[in-house]
Amino acid sequence: MSSEGFDTWILEVRGTFIYKAKQFKTNELAGLSKSNQTTAGQSQIKDLSLSLSPLPFLEMNEQLVPMMEDIQRQLNLFLDSEWDFDQLVKEDLPLVVDYIKTQCNPRDGKLLSIGHSMGGILLYAVLSLCGFEGRDSDFAAVTTLASTLDYSSSKSSLELLLPLTDPAEALNITSIPMGTIFAALHPLAYRAPFILSWLNSQISAQDMMLPELFDRLVLKNFCTIPAKLLLQLATAFESSGLRDRSGTFLYKDHLHKSNVPILAIAGDRDLICPPEAVYETVKVIPEKLITYKVFGEIGGPHYAHYDLVGGRFLQSSGIRVESLICEEFWTAIFGYAI
Template identity: 50%
Template sequence: MWDESELVTKLTETFMHLSQRLSGFLSEGQSKVMSARLFDQLQKLLEDSYLLEHFNDIKEKLSSLLETSDNSSVANQVSDLSQRLVNIFEESQRSVSPPLFDLQTRFFTTIEEFQKQLDVMVKYDWDFDHYLEEDIPAVMDYIRSQSKPKDDKLFAIGHSMGGILLYGMLSKYGYEGRDPRLAAVVTLASSLDYTTSKSTLKMLLPLANPAQVLNVPVVPLGAMLSAAYPFTSSPPYVLSWLNNLISAEDMMDPELLKKLVLNNFCTISAKLLLQLTTTLREGGLRDRSGTFFYKEHLPKITTPVLAFAGDHDLICPPEAVYETVKFIPENMVTYKVVGQPGGPHYAHYDLVGGRLAVEEIYPRIIEFLSCND
């Protein structure tokens, strides 16, 4: 026999998660999609049962409740419908129909898998603007509280998306007429607009488009790269070209490169990925509303910027870096491409982890920051 109270509780909590929009994390469209998926899965479990008609009646009522904005007023109704749904499954359990023999196990599995989907959607529900508006200010406030700078200003160094965030911050603050309280900024391999270059970031588009169409919350980039690593570093080296995206030949210690690939990349919020793909469209990166173009407000920057580009960077080529820095006032920016025609060359991560970075990159950063201290 089933533990009815446990099942009622599980159902009620699941449907109330939907009706409450997961405390505001889920958009209306997401909650509709997620509830539709759950209903479809449950309906398949009963498609050969004479109880399907009763389930459809309850599904319609639950769907209606999920449209209600006053969630507190529908709690009792959700609980009641959950109990009625339990009754349907209990009645089906007494059926001798072979397809329903293991209905209990499949039903619990369906509910648990659905709950995991909701948890993942909540956990990874952020975009670029969340980083910019919440995380960066929190980090800077903490550093100020610990270092207590006399002029209340900090130095900031950002690589790749870290630099994009710094550009975004300077742009936003310049537009709003606010002081970013940064004495100087260094960016490495960063740009707000990749349209004028042959950036391999365009490879992300095949990941972003399905994520948008299917309304999935995450893109497991870290797992994908970890799975691909053996094919980049072992015979027959079918994916060895991926290494060039990270480091130029002989520029990074092999063990460091391995650790970087296996540990540095992680699961990405689909919302973050979708917003970053605007860097590949005309006008460059924009905010989540799609109306604020960060590049347009770079001329308002009053903070000195040192921008590095790697000569063999396939992810953020020098052309992409220049497409951003050319909008910054000339007296506020220093643009530097590192790497020599005959070598050594710098790929995307060589600017921070290459064997020559300590000799060629770091001293220039220190000198620049010292001059603006």
């Protein structure tokens, strides 16, 4: 989209490691001790690895050390994960949007936003809050990919995570290292004897994603999920869908009050957020404001959850998201894997 002339921003919500965050001076003193400990720990891991391995295995160590450093970052986050969905919606997003608007100075003061999976859920929630409070949002238009506020009537495979919520709450566990878990399970799903091959279809339909991209997605994309976030997202499986942390505010109930045009896209083979789940949210939006598309054909290609952002046939699927953008829109892209 940037090649089309649009300012394009990728929002990395707290807890992900797409790139290393810059430490600002205001945070340097507070984080100095922990930073030194982490750096020292990573150095010790590398030194120990090199001292224990003979020279022929040095090349292997060059691959092992970055992996160990990733695990170290995941462990640090495991101890610090104390946020929930409401904080992302009410604290993080407004700050990011204000910053982007300050940098880009859009002519109409608004952004066009695109959100995949929980990124789209965040956008729906923002529009709902704006509708409830009777104020305009900062968005000129919104596109959601594989997102919904209500899973209650669908057979989403995310239900497999629900059993984790009770012990997490009972044992006061701060977070669940899903990134580490997925990376550990990947060889069992993608290589012989394919014990967990059913996990592959959760991510991508057959022959829809390049093998190298699939590997990178599984090994790098998933992150540690705060228990508070998981507990709140679990309410999306209850009657009427996602609630705020108090349990009294139903996000879906106020989405119809928004005046922002929405393009909602689903994948025909999406097991995580099936088309029927997407439609549960779509149907409460005024008809004049919603465009609903399901990607996938009877004879193929088919689209699973991550094919909507990484499928090899996206450009020939009949819709280019860029074609929906007017010249005056500035672009902000919101994405978080869950």
